[in-house]
Amino acid sequence: MILNHIWGLYTHPKDEWADIDNRHESIMYGLSHIMLVALIPSICGYYAAAHIGWSIGAGDPVKVTESSAMVLAAGMYAAIIAGVFALAYLIQWMAKTFDATPNFTQALELAAYAATPILMVGLAALYPVLWFVAMAGMLAVAYSVYLLYSGVPIMMHIPEEKGFIYASSVVTVGLVLLVCVLASTAMIWTLGFGPEFMG
Template structure:
């Protein structure tokens, strides 16, 4: 089953990382996991933006047109998937520095399962109140970072001391990647590809 590691990552992450490392599923398995989990924020974000409306402070909820919400959701879905692949590439690229020799599939597994809480928290968009989504997002970021720190030594087969430095490097690169995606979004919005609001 595509989603069979999710419960283990929340209930007993270190043991689950060991299970993932022993099995080494195929590239298609990791891809199916990413494609499925990334649907959560895309679908919930679309529904919230087009049908519920976002509440920011006091006042009426802000809604987008259905077409605009669909375009934004598809863009978010593609960006999330590309972001996970870019993170996997960075993990793979940095491996030699830390005396690790993973293949790309192992790096993708680490990136995909580390990103899982960040993608699953997209369900909070169904209660589109800004402060609530931000708090839930921060909790998801913290847990994803924890998963990364606990998973790197196991998945990359390196000592925990090196794993800590490796994971810290990945977090730094991930933050740069996130800022790059946000900058690209701002540029696209300034070129007229921003959202269309309902009056």
Template sequence: MILNHLMGLYTRPKQEWHAIEEGHESISKSLSHIMVMALIPAICSYIAAAHIGWNPGFGEPKFLTPQSAMFMSVGMYVGLIAGVFVLAYLVYWMSKTFDAKPSYTQALELAAYTATPLFMVGVAVLIPVLWFIMVIGLIGLSYSVYLLYTGVPILMNIPEEKGFIYASSVVTAGLVLLVALMTSSIILWSIGFGPAYQ
């Protein structure tokens, strides 16, 4: 099943990481998980941008044209999937520094399940009020970081002390990746791929 570890990661994360470590999934199952979960923020963003409207905190809600909202949602979907793959590569690449010997599939599992709370908080954009989305996003980010810190020692088979430093390195790399994605979005907007409002 694509989402077989989802409930366990929320109710008993450490035990679920051990279950993931004992029965590694194939790369196609990890990919299926990523592709399904990344649909949540993409679809919700389309609905909010084209049909509900964004409320920046003052004035009337702003709507994107359906074509522009679709373009932005597809771009978000592709960007989220690519981001998870890049994060998995960084986890795999950094493993040599911490004497871990994961396969790329293990690194992809770690990245996929760690990103899951961030994908799920995409539902919050259906209430497109900026402060609300930021609070819910912060909660999702915090839980993703928690999952990362609990999952790294278990999936990478290293002591918790090394796992903490390893996870901190991954968080730093993830923040750099996030800044790179935001910068690329700004560049694309400035060369004509920005949103079109109704």
């Protein structure tokens, strides 16, 4: 099953990383995982934005039209897939510096499975209150970082000391990718492609 590693990543992450590394799954398996899990924030974000409305402090919930929400959800889905692929490419590219020789499939697995908690927290959008989603997001980011630190030495076959520095580099690159996505979104919105709010 595509999602069979998720429970293990939450209950016994180091053992699960070893299992992922031992299986040598195909690139289609990793791709299927990320394409399926990326649907969670996209669908939940769509439903919250168009049908529930976001509560930002006092006042009525803020909603966007269904067509705007659909465009935002599709854009989010594409950005997630592109972001995970970019992170996987950078993981493989940085590997030489740390005496690791992963193939792209290993790098994609590391990026996809480490990002899973961040994507699964998209379920929090079904209760679209800003403070709640922000708290859930911070917990998910913290666990994703933990998964990355525990997974890099195992997946890249390097000592833990090198793995710590390698994982720190991956976290930095991930933050830069996030800033690039947010900046791109802001630029697109200023060009007139922003969401259409409901009155």
